Amino acid sequence: MTTINYYVIDSSSLIELNRRYPIDVFPTLWKNVEKLIEKGFLISHKEVLKEISIMDDSLKMWAKRQKKFFKELDEKQMEIVRKILAKYPSLAKSDNETAAADPFVIALAVEMGSDKQQTLVNAVKGRIIVTEEKLRGNKVKIPFVCKDYNIECINIIEMCRVEGWKF
Secondary structure (H helix, E strand, O other): OEEEEEEEEOHHHHHHHHHHOOOOOOHHHHHHHHHHHHHOOEEEEHHHHHHHOOOOOHHHHHHHHOOOOEEOOOHHHHHHHHHHHHHOHHHOOOOOHHHOOHHHHHHHHHHHHOOOOOOOOOEEEEEEEEOOOOOOOOOOOHHHHHHHOOOEEEOHHHHHHHHOOOO
């Protein structure tokens, strides 16, 4: 049985990717990211787009061209966000601007896990959140909440390794 990985990426990873591996210097890396987006294997939430649109840089311009990448909020996700925030209210309260999308990123991954779509190949649908946040004790961040939902969290470099990308 094959595992097909579906990634939901947080703004922290997109920002880190752009900071360390700028689009103009590492075009092949960004083309690989775009191929995952085109295949539907890498998605994010419209709330992430709002966060990265605060900055006026190449990431913002790149993101606006990715029409299939940022998913709209739907009723099912809103219900999941409500449940997440009821259990983890501090996830919505943060002293930084880039935490507003966190419950929406998690809800998107949870929703993906409930999708019973059949594939043509015998495959397991793996869902992974890509974030630069780290699990630190009981601090309520994406990795902490993901443990509760049995969702794997990796950073952007780990995603490159999983995908077998070498530059």
